[in-house]
Amino acid sequence: SALPQHRIFSIADPDAVLDGFTIFNGYKSDGAGVNLLDGTLRNCLIVSNWANNAFGGGIRMYGGMVDNCTIAFNKSRWAAIVVDGGELDSCVIYSNQVGVGGTAGGGGGVEIDNAGSRLRNCLIFGNGAAAGGGGVRVNSGGGQVENCTIVSNSTVNGYSSGGGLY
Numbered sequence: 001s002a003l004p005q006h007r008i009f010s011i012a013d014p015d016a017v018l019d020g021f022t023i024f025n026g027y028k029s030d031g032a033g034v035n036l037l038d039g040t041l042r043n044c045l046i047v048s049n050w051a052n053n054a055f056g057g058g059i060r061m062y063g064g065m066v067d068n069c070t071i072a073f074n075k076s077r078w079a080a081i082v083v084d085g086g087e088l089d090s091c092v093i094y095s096n097q098v099g100v101g102g103t104a105g106g107g108g109g110v111e112i113d114n115a116g117s118r119l120r121n122c123l124i125f126g127n128g129a130a131a132g133g134g135g136v137r138v139n140s141g142g143g144q145v146e147n148c149t150i151v152s153n154s155t156v157n158g159y160s161s162g163g164g165l166y
Contacts, residue, residue: 005029008049011064012037019043029053031060033074036086038062044069051076055111058096061086072096079107080127083117083143091122099130099156106131106166108153112143120146127153133166 008026009018016039026032026049033049034041036059046069051057057076059066063085070092074080080096081088088110098105108127110119124135135153136145150164 005052007031007035008033010035010037011039011041014038014064016040017042021045022047024048026050027052030055030076030082032056032076033058034060036061036064036066038064038086040064041066041069043067046071047073049074051078053077055079056082057098060084061088061117065089066091070094076105078105079111079137081110082107083110083112083119084114085116087118087120088122089118089120093122093124094126096127098128105129106133106155107137108134108155109136109150111137111139112145113139113141115142117143118146119144119148122148124148124150125152129153129155131155132162134163135165137162137166 007028019042022045023033032051057074058071059081066088093109108129109124135150
């Protein structure tokens with residue numbers, strides 16, 4: 001039988017701060033670990049979450065701030081972290097996998113979909129995607145990648161587009 005779906009946190013208040021938590025084992029169609037509309041995640045470990053049908057195994061962001069977090073071992077069909085708004089700063093993002101379930105997912109570490117989104121001062125390594133952007137995928141909506149180290153990410157299944165950045 002199918003596993004029950006559950007998201008660990010959904011945060012929408014701009015004054016909300018989640019500091020020092022381990023966010024583990026979420027299972028949801030998107031935003032399995034955290035669905036962040038606004039607010040702040042700080043000093044958190046976001047690990048082993050699975051978006052089983054869409055985006056953001058670790059985090060689905062529409063706004064807010066993710067600061068000094070480690071995001072690892074999450075999986076999804078498309079993008080371990082989806083940033084449709086907000087900022088990730090000083091995060092370590094590693095060993096996330098997308099394209100799980102046979103889809104050609106991109107953005108193994110992070111996918112940025114909005115011009116108002118920013119990824120800065122982050123280390124992104126060891127992530128994999130079945131399509132473009134093993135480490136980071138910046139879609140046509142834009143966004144900023146600033147002062148990040150993106151290393152040892154890959155694409156698989158015959159895709160050669162942007163193992164690190166696409």
